[in-house]
Amino acid sequence: xTDERVKQVSKLRRAMIRPELGAICGTILVFALFLMIAGxxxxxxxxxxxxxxxxxxxxxxxxxxxxxxxIAGEFDLSVGSMIGFAGIVIAILSVQxxxxxxxxxxxxxxxxxxxGALNGFLVVKTGLPSFIVTLxxxxxxxxxxxxxxxxxxxxxxxxxxxxxxxxxxxxxxFGGTILKGLFQWxxxxxxxxxxxxxxxxxxxxxxxxxxxxxxxLVLIIFGHWLLTKTKFGNWIFAxxxxxQAARYVGVPVNRVKILMFMFTAFCAxxxxxxxxxxxxxxxxxxGLLKEFEAIICVVIGGALLTGGYGSVIGAALGALVFxxxxxxxxxxxAESSLFRVFLGTILIMAxxxxxxxxxxxxxxx
Amino acid sequence: xxxxxxALAAAVIAVGLIASPAVAEGxxxxxxxxxxxxxxxxxxxxxxxxxxxxxxxxxxxxxxxxTGDLADMARIVEQASATNPxxxxxxxxxxxxxxxxxxxxxxxxxxxxxINSGTQEQSLALGxxxxxxxxxxxxxxxxxxxxxxxxxxxxxxxxxxxTNPASVERCQGFADALGVDLGSQMIDSGQDPSEIQNKVxxxxxxxxxxxxxxxxxPTSAHPTLRALEEMGLSGEMFFGTFDLSSEIADGIKAGxxxxxxxxxxFLQGYLPVVILTNLTRYGxxxxxxxxxxxxxxxxxxxxxxxxxxxxxx
Amino acid sequence: xxxxxxxxxxxETIVDMRNIEKHFGPVIALAGVSxxxxxxxCHCLLGDNGAGKSTFxxxxxxxxxxxxxxxxxxxxxxxxxxxxxxxxAGVATVYQDLAMIPLMSVTRNFWMGxxxxxxxxxxxxxxxxxxxxxxxxxxxxMGINLREPDQAVGTLSGGERQTVAIAxxxxxxxxVLILDEPTSALGVRQTSNVxxxxxxxRKTGIGVVFITHNVRHAMAVGDRFTVLDRGxxxxxxxxGEITAEELQEMMAGGxxxxxxxxxxxxxx
Numbered sequence: 001x002t003d004e005r006v007k008q009v010s011k012l013r014r015a016m017i018r019p020e021l022g023a024i025c026g027t028i029l030v031f032a033l034f035l036m037i038a039g040x041x042x043x044x045x046x047x048x049x050x051x052x053x054x055x056x057x058x059x060x061x062x063x064x065x066x067x068x069x070x071i072a073g074e075f076d077l078s079v080g081s082m083i084g085f086a087g088i089v090i091a092i093l094s095v096q097x098x099x100x101x102x103x104x105x106x107x108x109x110x111x112x113x114x115x116g117a118l119n120g121f122l123v124v125k126t127g128l129p130s131f132i133v134t135l136x137x138x139x140x141x142x143x144x145x146x147x148x149x150x151x152x153x154x155x156x157x158x159x160x161x162x163x164x165x166x167x168x169x170x171x172x173x174f175g176g177t178i179l180k181g182l183f184q185w186x187x188x189x190x191x192x193x194x195x196x197x198x199x200x201x202x203x204x205x206x207x208x209x210x211x212x213x214x215x216x217l218v219l220i221i222f223g224h225w226l227l228t229k230t231k232f233g234n235w236i237f238a239x240x241x242x243x244q245a246a247r248y249v250g251v252p253v254n255r256v257k258i259l260m261f262m263f264t265a266f267c268a269x270x271x272x273x274x275x276x277x278x279x280x281x282x283x284x285x286x287g288l289l290k291e292f293e294a295i296i297c298v299v300i301g302g303a304l305l306t307g308g309y310g311s312v313i314g315a316a317l318g319a320l321v322f323x324x325x326x327x328x329x330x331x332x333x334a335e336s337s338l339f340r341v342f343l344g345t346i347l348i349m350a351x352x353x354x355x356x357x358x359x360x361x362x363x364x365x
Numbered sequence: 366x367x368x369x370x371x372a373l374a375a376a377v378i379a380v381g382l383i384a385s386p387a388v389a390e391g392x393x394x395x396x397x398x399x400x401x402x403x404x405x406x407x408x409x410x411x412x413x414x415x416x417x418x419x420x421x422x423x424x425x426x427x428x429x430x431x432t433g434d435l436a437d438m439a440r441i442v443e444q445a446s447a448t449n450p451x452x453x454x455x456x457x458x459x460x461x462x463x464x465x466x467x468x469x470x471x472x473x474x475x476x477x478x479x480i481n482s483g484t485q486e487q488s489l490a491l492g493x494x495x496x497x498x499x500x501x502x503x504x505x506x507x508x509x510x511x512x513x514x515x516x517x518x519x520x521x522x523x524x525x526x527x528t529n530p531a532s533v534e535r536c537q538g539f540a541d542a543l544g545v546d547l548g549s550q551m552i553d554s555g556q557d558p559s560e561i562q563n564k565v566x567x568x569x570x571x572x573x574x575x576x577x578x579x580x581x582x583p584t585s586a587h588p589t590l591r592a593l594e595e596m597g598l599s600g601e602m603f604f605g606t607f608d609l610s611s612e613i614a615d616g617i618k619a620g621x622x623x624x625x626x627x628x629x630x631f632l633q634g635y636l637p638v639v640i641l642t643n644l645t646r647y648g649x650x651x652x653x654x655x656x657x658x659x660x661x662x663x664x665x666x667x668x669x670x671x672x673x674x675x676x677x678x
Numbered sequence: 679x680x681x682x683x684x685x686x687x688x689x690e691t692i693v694d695m696r697n698i699e700k701h702f703g704p705v706i707a708l709a710g711v712s713x714x715x716x717x718x719x720c721h722c723l724l725g726d727n728g729a730g731k732s733t734f735x736x737x738x739x740x741x742x743x744x745x746x747x748x749x750x751x752x753x754x755x756x757x758x759x760x761x762x763x764x765x766x767a768g769v770a771t772v773y774q775d776l777a778m779i780p781l782m783s784v785t786r787n788f789w790m791g792x793x794x795x796x797x798x799x800x801x802x803x804x805x806x807x808x809x810x811x812x813x814x815x816x817x818x819x820m821g822i823n824l825r826e827p828d829q830a831v832g833t834l835s836g837g838e839r840q841t842v843a844i845a846x847x848x849x850x851x852x853x854v855l856i857l858d859e860p861t862s863a864l865g866v867r868q869t870s871n872v873x874x875x876x877x878x879x880r881k882t883g884i885g886v887v888f889i890t891h892n893v894r895h896a897m898a899v900g901d902r903f904t905v906l907d908r909g910x911x912x913x914x915x916x917x918g919e920i921t922a923e924e925l926q927e928m929m930a931g932g933x934x935x936x937x938x939x940x941x942x943x944x945x946x
Contacts, residue, residue, distance in 0.1 A: 047447035055440060146527075146553065154547075156528040157435075159461035195472035198492065205473060229803045231793040234782075238790050241779035248777050249791035250762055275436055281461040285528045288432050308781045330428065330444050337402065339431070362781050363833030 017361055019302040019310060022354040023317035026300060026346065030321050034328040043331035046192045046206045056323025057216035058271060060316045062290060063297035064223040065267030067315035069260045070298050071227065073240035073307030074123060074130035076264045078115075079294060081141035083287025086112050086272035088145050091158035091282035094165070101161070102170035109269050115141070116265025120258030138291070146284045162280030174215070174270070175277020177208035212274045216316075219267065223312040236260065240307025296343070297322050300350040302357065309358060321346065392423040392451040392645050394638060397441050399458030399482065399529065401433030403556055405675075406582050406608055406630070412676055413634030414454075421642040423451075433528070435462045442466035452476045452641035454634075456498075457483025457491070458529055467491045476644055478637040481630070482531045485654045494650055497636055499628035499658035505535035507659055508579060508605045508626055509542025515603045515623070517576030518543065521568055522551040523585040525561060532581055535607065539579050554585055561588035566596060577603040583610040590616050609662060611674040617664055627670070628658030631677050690752075691716050692854050692885045693738065693769065698747035700733055707733040709909040710747075715854050715885035720876060722896040723889045725906035726929050731889050734906065735856050738887070739771040740764030752853075768853035772843045772860065780832030784824060785813045787831050788846050816845045820875055837868025841875050848879055855879060856887045861895050873899050893925045905929055 034043060042048045062079055069076055086108045093104035119137060123130045149156050165171040186192045187204030195201050227233040238246035239256045247253050268287075276282050300318030303310025325346065329339050396414055400407045407429070414425040428445065430437035435458050443466045445453055453470055457463055457479050471477050471492035479488040480497045488496035512520065520543060522536035533551070540547035552568060554561040565588065569575055578593075580586040586606040590613075593599045599621045606613055607626045616622035636655060644650045662670050670678045693715045700708040708730050715721050725731045736742045738749070740758030749756050751767055758764040761771075778787050789809050796805040810827040817824050820841050822834075831839060840860050847855050857876070861869045876899050880886050890896050896903060903920065905912040905928045912928050 042448040045447065048444070051440065051444050051447055150553075155530050155533060157459055157461075157530055159459070162461065193473070195469070196474045198468070198472040200472050205469065225803075231795055231802070231804055234786050234790060234793050234804065237782050237786065238779060241781050242777070245775075245777035245779055246790065248761060248773075250765070251791045279436060279439060279462040279465070281459065283435060283459070283462075283528060285432075285434060286436055288434055304781070308779060327440070327444060330441065331448060333426070337431075362830040 017357060019354075019357070019361065020314040020317060021302075021357050022350055023301045023311075023314040023321070025353065026321050026350055027317050027324075030324050030328075030346075034324060034332065038328055038332035041331040041333070043328060046186075046204075048327075048331060050206045050210075052323045052327035053213055054210060054323075055327055056320045057210075057213045058275075059293060059297050059319035059322050060216040061212075061219055061271050061274075062264075062267050062294040063301070063315040063319045064219045064312055065260075065264035066291070066294040067298045067301065067303055067310055067312050068223055068227060068236060069264050070295070070303050070305070071240045071307060071310040072236045072257055072260045073243065074257060074260065075134060075295070076116075076119065076261060077131065077134040077291045078119065078137035078141055079264060079268045080287040080290035080292075081138045081145065082112055082115060082265060082268040083272040083275070083290060084282075084284055085141045085145045086269045087276045087282035087286050088149050088158065088284060090273065090276050091161055092148065092152050095158055095160045096152050098164075101165045101168040105170050105174070105273055108273065109266065112265040112269040112272075113262050116262040117258055119265070120261030123261070124254045124257055134291075142284075149282075149284050156284040157281055158283075159281035161276055161282070165277065165280075171277050172211070174211055174273040176211050178211065178214065180208040183208045210278070212278070215270055215274065216319075219270070220312060220316045227312055232256070237308060240309075242308070293322065296347055299354075300347065302354045304358065309362070318350075391421075392642060393426070394423060394452045394454060394641055395426045395428060395445040395448075395450045396454040396480075396634070396637075397438065397445060397456070398427070398429045399433065399435060399438050399456050400429050401556075402429070402431050404433070404526075404582075404584065405610075406584070408675065409630045409677060410634035413631045414638055416677075417635045417638035421639060423638065423642050425638055426450075433526070435459050435528075439463055439466050442470065446470040446473060446475060449473075450475065451645050452478070452637075454478050454480055454637040454641070456481040457487050457496075458531075460487050460490075464491060467493070476641060476650075478641060480633040480637060480657075481628075482529065488654065494640075494644075496654040497633050497657055499626075499656060501531045501534035502538040504607070504626050504628065504659040505538025505579070506542045507538075507661075508607075508624075509539035511624065511661075512539070512577040512579075512603045512605060513543050515577070517603045519545065519572070519575050520550055520577040520579060521565070521572070521575050522547075523554050523561065523565060523578065523580045523589055524551050525554045525556055525581060525585040527551075527553045535581055536579065543577070554588075556584055558584075558588045561585055562592045562595075565589050565592040569593075569596060569598065575602060577605070580604075580606040582606070582608045583613060586610070586616075586622075587612050590621060593621065609670055609674055609678055611671070614667060614671045614674050617662065617667055620664075623663070625662040626658065627660040627662050627678065629660055629678075630657070632657040691750075692752060694748075694750040695734075695738060696748040696750070698734065698737055698744045698749075700737060700742060701745045707909055708737070708744075711906065711909070711911050713738075713887075713904055713911065715887055717853075717885050718880055718883050719901040720880050720886040720888055720899050721902045721904065722900035723887060723904055723906060724891065724893065724896055724925060724929055726891055728908075729906040729929075730909040731891075731906055732858070735771065735858060735887065735889055738764075738854075739769055739856060768851060769856065770847035770850070770852035770854070771856040771858065772840065772847060774859045774862065778831050778839050778843055781830060783828045783830055784817070784834070784842060785809050785827040788813045788816070788842065788849075792850060812849070816849050817842065820845045820878065821871070835868055836864050837871045840864070840868075840872050844872075844875055844879060848882070848884060852884060854885045854887065856889070858889050859891070860888075861890065861892065869895065891929070893922050893929070896925070897922050 089108045089111060090104045093099045093107060094101045119134055122133045146156060149158060183204045183206060187194050192204040192206055194204055227236060235251045235256050238251050239253045243253045297318035298315045300321055301311055301314025325342055326339055398407055411427050418425040428441050439462050442455060446469060453475055467477060468491055477493040478495055479493045485496045522539060524532050524536060526532050536551040537547050552564055554564050580589050604622045605624050606622055609625050609627055613622060613625050640650060691714050695713045698708055698711045711734055723731055737744050740761045740763050794805040794808045795802045813827050814824055822838055822841055860872055876886055901917050902914055903925060904914040
């Protein structure tokens with residue numbers, strides 16, 4: 001007895017109406033816009049492309065974590081502070097205390113995941129909003145980062161990581177570049193410009209694909225697969241959609257939430273490690289405000305702030321939009337302060353569009 | 366809904382078109398600083414490059430990381446490099462972080478002049494043409510010597526941008542000149558004026574026999590002036606500051622501030638533009654670095670400074 | 679009205695609650711309630727708001743532990759430590775707020791917590807083929823033809839959502855199905871659909887406990903009727919032994935309703 005008032009929906013429309021639709025529209029729009037106004041500024045030359053794909057990849061890494069957590073119904077505002085903290089931990093352990101870099105990296109990951117578990121545990125046990133618990137950690141971790149770095153080195157930037165990372169096996173997994181041979185070939189056949197002086201004369205200006213981008217792709221694929229194809233992914237949706245209902249049918253809601261906090265922390269540590277390896281230093285102010293930027297990517301991607309609905313692909317596209325806009329404004333010659341105006345506008349437009357799409361999918365009144 | 370979407374898309378495109386400025390026919394240079402949007406000190410340099418651009422008939426763009434995050438700054442340097450400008454002017458806020466991007470720009474054949482933060486040695490190591498700035502440690506040291514001559518043996522250093530290592534250099538130079546170990550006398554004051562004022566008052570209450578105070582710029586100097594006034598200590602201790610502003614000028618006239626160390630940022634903006642333009646057009650470039658400061662501004666040489674405080678001085 | 683007499687020995691009793699008392703501190707919510715459910719019957723639990731119906735079925739479903747009294751499940755004494763225990767024993771509850779998540783699809787809701795998996799290399803993924811086909815099949819049995827299994831529960835009407843919840847409970851092997859006020863928020867047509875579903879379910883041998891304060895709905899499907907008032911059972915009647923008016927009077931405690939009836943002219 002299908003209700004005759006429900007229209008038969010065409011197959012094409014059904015394929016199009018998906019949570020990521022808003023983010024897809026946004027991406028196409030943004031690329032079209034920047035192709036128009038910055039097409040010849042070098043933005044779409046190899047160097048320029050590397051520039052905004054790296055920034056987008058950085059956002060994507062933390063957006064995947066934030067997305068899964070938001071779908072599970074919680075926020076993590078301490079991500080930015082965790083980035084700074086992890087970086088300083090790696091730098092202090094490897095540069096100050098002389099530990100091998102691979103060990104320093106592993107310790108940083110262990111510490112971050114433990115902090116994530118702590119966040120999750122507190123949220124679950126006290127029933128306090130995660131907004132508050134992680135806000136507290138935002139301050140605690142940032143303060144500890146500044147204090148620890150001044151305590152051990154009297155400075156707030158700790159450099160010298162590039163030197164100690166020489167020969168380390170784990171460092172290039174985060175900070176290295178792959179497909180170098182392919183890009184050298186591109187340079188030889190003239191597709192990419194080369195350096196004209198110095199020790200790198202003759203080498204392509206873009207030497208390869210940075211590992212950061214590989215990490216982003218791996219995390220995006222993993223997050224998407226976990227969320228949409230597995231049992232655990234169904235539990236994530238259920239936990240955010242109605243945790244009471246989920247508990248009732250036996251979904252281990254607490255375990256899901258804690259694991260998602262740990263995953264977010266893991267993503268933050270990947271970001272931090274890649275950044276430290278790339279710049280050869282850690283600083284106490286790294287990662288400032290990144291948690292909000294991650295949330296913006298996730299919201300542009302179609303997720304519902306109250307949980308239970310969202311898409312990892314959407315969040316990844318949101319990160320792409322964010323990166324292209326942030327870097328593209330520079331290439332187009334616009335005032336850099338316009339970036340914030342632009343971002344706010346895109347955010348509102350994205351939310352309006354996504355709300356409309358969500359209502360079509362879920363039948364909300 | 367479709368209409369709304371089309372309208373919104375049109376609006377976005379319109380904003381984009383309005384936002385992109387007309388590109389000048391002449392050469393294009395990019396100046397990249399490390400300062401967050403909230404740091405007003407760089408207004409002088411912004412005005413200086415505008416003046417130089419007009420006089421030399423070139424375009425000079427000013428870029429900075431909005432939050433002062435040096436990682437963002439490195440990205441901006443990479444971007445600037447990717448657009449193949451005629452020259453880049455950049456501050457060496459952190460050698461490790463920026464050596465990659467600046468090195469790449471140099472290796473691509475883009476002329477680079479470093480300014481402000483960083484030392485001449487670092488500038489040379491990066492392959493830049495020269496450094497236009499003020500050696501931080503030496504400036505702090507010079508200030509410390511003046512404080513010692515006035516009889517001070519203890520001090521407070523109000524650091525409002527502690528994440529930049531150059532700031533610590535200034536306090537370190539000051540401490541060494543006084544012959545004191547740098548410890549808790551350097552406070553991380555943050556950037557918020559009321560916070561800074563409160564922290565200064567707290568320190569001075571806890572350490573009533575502080576003999577000298579050094580602030581690192583208008584951001585930390587103005588709240589410190591207010592703090593001293595509230596505590597009735599104006600003029601009681603040796604007060605030196607870096608940089609200038611109209612409030613600092615008033616402080617000098619009133620005898621509260623002994624001197625302001627002027628690194629003459631005007632030169633840090635103006636000179637590189639002129640030098641790079643002449644390099645692009647005629648192939649000439651001076652053979653060494655230029656020290657834009659320190660200039661000590663006191664009551665006796667204040668007049669011209671006052672006239673242009675906050676604009677060119 | 680007399681307490682239930684065990685005289686229908688050809689029908690097995692699934693759950694037997696004897697003299698259940700529940701105290702919350704000084705408040706006595708249940709003061710000795712006896713209730714049993716047999717296979718294939720629909721036993722209606724009636725009572726006005728505040729009579730203790732909610733507390734009682736929560737005790738049956740394992741949410742509360744009785745302060746005193748016995749629970750027998752299939753003849754054996756049972757003590758449920760959590761709703762999970764009760765569910766595993768075969769006591770399924772469909773609460774008023776449904777435990778359906780509107781943002782998720784019917785399939786995902788149906789299989790929540792018990793998702794079927796299949797191997798994909800070294801990994802386990804959800805077996806959507808099986809999940810979808812079973813869901814469509816079970817819904818069809820209940821009389822709902824879904825457009826597609828991906829349909830979000832939010833696109834279904836209230837009555838259809840109830841039906842999904844009931845179908846889920848039945849599919850996963852419920853022996854006793856407790857329905858907490860399923861029709862209270864529904865319109866006429868949807869109510870009749872739900873009542874038809876209850877009838878269907880009962881015929882498969884499951885015992886249904888139908889909680890409601892609407893006598894007419896109860897009379898439409900019930901085999902037995904028990905009235906609860908202020909924490910005590912007032913009595914149990916079989917179908918045919920009692921009229922709607924008598925039931926209504928028992929629920930309301932008699933006097934006030936009579937006065938109200940008078941002024942409303944028998945329309946209540």
